[in-house]
Amino acid sequence: MRSQYAIKQLSIFLENRKGRLKELTETLYKAQVNIRALALAESAEFGILRLVVDNPEKARSVLSAAGFTVKEQSVFAVEVEDKPGGFYQVVKLLSEADINVDYTYAFVGGGDRAVLVFKVPDENFDKALEVVYKGGIKLVEPIFFYGS
Amino acid sequence: MKPNAADYLSREEFEALQLRRLKETVTRVYNLVPFYKAKFDEVGIRPQDIRSLEDIKNLPFTTKQDLRDHYPFGLLAVPMDQVVRIHSSSGTTGKPTVVAYTEHDMKVWIEVMMRSLLMARVGPGDVVHNAYGYGLFTGGLGFHYGAEALGAAVVPSSVGFTKRQLMLMRDFGATILCSTPSYALHLAEVAEEEGFDPRNDFKLRAGFFGAEPASEGLRQAVAEAWGIKYFEAYGLSEIIGPGVAASCEYGELHIFEDHFYPEIIDPATGEVLPEGEEGELVFTTLTKQALPLIRYRTRDISRIYREPCRCGRTILRMGKVVGRSDDMLIVSGVNVFPSQVEHVLTKVEGLTPNYVIVVDKRGVLDVLEVWVEVDERIFTGDLGSLENLKHKLEEELANHLFLRARVKLVEPKTLERSMGKAKRVIDRRELQEKLGG
Known part of the structure; x- marks a missing residue:
């Protein structure tokens, strides 16, 4: 069932730093990646953005190239x-x-x-x-x- | 005679050789360099008062400031027509320090570089990829001449253009890498990003790393990332450049003491410390002609050991440099060396030792922060595990430093990573003082 129903979610490490979320979403927009679902977990200093997107491979590669730490999970x-x-x-x-x-x-x-x-x-x-x-x-x- | 024959002399032979050379050096500087004559006269010591090696403790120290004060050539013991090479520091922390070499000095330098590289049996057939900076910095040319003299093929790649360096290392079949340890790690990271396996896609077998402090963790990270044997190169341009000491196959750092006479002193009082005790390393050059230095204070904190090494060499050993007496931070009255922080960070499994120490003042209190990069090897995607990591690091730091430090997790590659020496400390207190804040 795993192969049929597992969905790739990307978790991205974000410092709580001005403009960082904008840079991330801009990177996805420029690569024409559509965000289908999202959640943000945060502590006082950093956060993790979780995304389900229409093209996880592409999203992962453009985000890594833009210097983000990305982890893929099911x-x-x-x-x-x-x-x-x-x-x-x-x-x-x-x-x-x-x-x-x-x-x-x-x-x-x-x-x-x-x-x-x-x-x-x-x-x-x-x-x-x-x-x-x-x-x-x-x-x-x-x-x-x-x-x- | 093999270039490293002197590594195996008996202690008696050594000490006789050192005493003879010390007497010559002291006589030369007294007669040829007005600065030394004035300093010796001031404390009432004459060259003939040096009768044993122990008498060296009566000679005055020389410091980096003395070199700056006599910029550029005030401390030279030879006329300019005998100088064949001049190197200089960048001068970012003040006036540059200038060092000069005669033809004989160059021979000594090449000899000690050969002795360093022979620790890994470098010779014909080896391809030495030399990623130390070429130019005024002594690292690049020092390794270059030593490797060439041993008959190895040298690739003078210098620093920068990391992807091209990796291509050359692969295409030319580099067997030996010479670079700063942080750059060696950076090269491995970029190789991985480019889809290579640094351990298997390259022919490297050993590396000579130096020119910046490196903790045990960083050494291991470099050795493991490349799957190579890690050799340490220790030196400073004032003494000769790289080639003052090098580590053997057992990782023991041997000082080429037939050319550079070492002592360990208490940095505060200047007293010579007993063997094995930690203090500031001081060198007296025994064979240099252009720029002989008497009891030069390196600012490096280390130890020296006299007992022979498992490798068979009789030249004495120095411990790893644990810090610099002028890098030492005093935070809320506690001495903190960046190397201690690095040690803690690398103890935590999987952590790439890339960090910056930030010292600031909040009101009248000193605040110590350690910024650590979160890369894909430690990021599990889980918030809790990052918080655990942060707390674990804070706990370990408190245990080791006897001081509270706040850990801040930051995104990778946001920390300044210079291509040469890594900048590890940002002391904002100085800035505030300068601004009158």
Whole structure:
């Protein structure tokens, strides 16, 4: 299932320095890379920007060339109804299977369905996919993010 | 006779040779250099008062400031028509210091460079890629002449144009690399960025690294990145350039003491310290003609050991230079050497030792910050692990420095990395004092 549902997420180390986010987004814009989902984690001095983009290879290479530290990791995404309890359903399944969620964030698009991105510890990745799938939740294939 | 035969003389032979040469040198400078005559007269010592090697402790010191004060040729012991080479420091920290060589001095320099390179058995068939700066800096030409005299093929690439250097190293089949350790690491990083495996895609077998302080961690990082044996080259232009000391196959740094007589002194009092104790390294040149120096204070903090080495050499050994007496930072009354900080950073697994120490004043208090680059080898993509790293480093620094230091994680390659000597310390306190702040 991993090969079918694993989505490449890029994590980028950012100093909390004026203009750095602008430089990053400008680099992606110039390479015509589209950001599909994002989240920013931060401490007082630095942050990590997490991105799911339409072309991860290209994004990674232009960001590295521009001097950013980039790490690629696997995440998965699910589609739930955009109504109370949608998020709960997924988290409950993972929790019952004793899988810790490192972090999660939502897809930027609209519509009546919500797309949620989940990062779990790598050793639990396959198990998480299985649990969610068996729990009747729709897993989103990478083509949803990568396709233009 | 092999060029390194003197490395194996008995202690008695050495000391007799050193005493004879010391007496000659002292007599020459007293008679030929007014500066030395005045200094010797001031303390009431005459050349004939030097009867044993121990008597050297009665001679006055010479400092870098003395060289500057007599810029450019005031300390020369020969007329200009005997000078065949002149080198000079950049003078970024004051007036440049000028050093001159006679034909005989050049022979001595080449000899000690050959003895250095013979530590790695450099000879015909070796391709020596020399990435020390050519020009007024002694590093480039020093290694060049030594390697050439041993019959190796020298590639005088000098510094800069890193990608082209890598191409030449690969295409010419370089077996020996000569550069500063930080530049050697930079070369390996760029090689990796270019898609090469530095350990397997190159023919390097050894390297001679020097001209800047390097911690054990940096040495290991260079040796591992290239998969080569690390040889240290120690020297300073005032004494001769590179070739004052070099490390053997066991990593022990041997001083070519038949030409450069070493002492360790207490930097504060000038007292000679017993063998094995840490202090400032002082050299007296024993064979130099153009610019003989009596008890020249190197500012380098080290030790010397007399017992013979496993490699069989009898010339004495010096410890690694742990700092410079003028690089020593005093932060909130605590002595801090940049090398201590580097040691801590490289102890933490996977960390590229690229950092800057920033000392600042907040109110009346000194604040020590260490800026460390986060590169792809340490970045897991996880915020928690970066915070752990920061705390672990802060804890280790506090343990080693007996002082709180704040660690700041910064993006790679944002720190200033010069092509030659790496700038490791930014002391903003001085700036504030200059600005009257």
